[in-house]
Amino acid sequence: MTRITAAQLAPRIDLAVTAVDGVRECYSARPVVARAVEHIADVEGSLAAVDDHAEGRAVTVCIGVSAEGDAAKVASAVAAAARGAGEDDDPVRVKVRVARLVAPAS
Amino acid sequence: MSENIGGSGYSLEDLSAYLDRGRVPLIPAIERNAECQAILASMERMGRLSRAIVEEQAAEPLADSWYDVVMREVLREFRAGRDIPLTRGDDGTELVVTEGALYELIRAVGDGIDGLFVGRVRIHQTDPHAPLDVRVTVSVQFGHAMTATVDRMRDGIRSAIERHGDLRVGRVDVTVGDVHLDEGEDE
16 A cells, blocks of 8 residues: 655645644644745645654644643644544654644633 | 744734734735744734723823834744643653743733733743743733732733643742833823
8 A cells, every 4th residue: 555645644634633622723833944935935835744754754733722721632632633644654753832822812 | 123933934014014904815824823823913912902001101101112122022932932841751742832832821811910011021941841930020000909910920820831731830930120000190
């Protein structure tokens, strides 16, 4: 069976992460340079960063969650969703970065 | 200031203009960027606060360039900074919160306290497993009980941070660096 490519997996992870209860916002987890290039080229890449290394595949996602809940619980559910997005392709490393703890509107 | 915020290609002035025109047309490079979003949220909060100050204290503003000074602080703080572990596991899953997210959280605590404005925030951690030490400089509105207001800020910071995973707070130092006036008061 052909392994799903990083470019194919990233948008699947985006969808899976967005669907997780408690995720308020999703942001680009890709390196600043990649984002700058996208900006210059005026293209929208995936938000999740999927990188293939010698030791295996690494996934990073970046989210915003409510400041009122436990960000760790949401992040844990996001990690599980990211792992499940590739069906039988389980990354060796999943990093969930909570970049914003969003306060409720006053 | 002509900073390229979070690799978005946009500066603080660009974000301000974007907010002024109601985020139309939508710019994906800004909407998908956590640092830009944090700064936009802060600009909205600051806009509300500065309008209130101008209305209440036209004769005695908090500071001539108060908005610029605080926005410079916000810009510095909201650069994502270090990743701080939310929980510790060994299954190849890493759950972290950025230092910038905690700065925003602390500012939000201050925004929720009547009569208090947050100036400078600093977070310090002696090692990755140590509790977070927080130092905040605030301005308290004249007529508000200073000790009670500061206690609310201190308790609010601790409870807001410790709600998340394994995060723990050590020292919380709140310094009142300024007192500002209420409507109709001269000094």
